[in-house]
Amino acid sequence: MASSYGYSLDRDAVAALLEGSERERRLLVDACERIAQFPFSTGDFAMRGEDGRDVQLLDVGDFVITFWSDHAISTVRILTIERV
Numbered sequence: 001m002a003s004s005y006g007y008s009l010d011r012d013a014v015a016a017l018l019e020g021s022e023r024e025r026r027l028l029v030d031a032c033e034r035i036a037q038f039p040f041s042t043g044d045f046a047m048r049g050e051d052g053r054d055v056q057l058l059d060v061g062d063f064v065i066t067f068w069s070d071h072a073i074s075t076v077r078i079l080t081i082e083r084v
Helices: 011-019 022-037
Strands: 006-009 045-048 054-060 063-070 075-083
Touching (some): 011 022, 011 075, 022 054, 022 063
Parallel strands (some): 006 075
């Protein structure tokens, strides 16, 4: 069953996405779509965000995506995309 969750990118995540090559952008957009498809999944690591919320970190090749699922509004919040 497909998830009805969407996803949103914070400003920093959008900037990082736009800096990548076309191949990297496709990889990252695909990863964001997979996260939204399975919003109850965990990342490779978890940590406490600055606001006290638990966030997930997902390793995607040369990048780490930080996100949390806002189940109240069926949206995955992509906070950062960082090249590692």
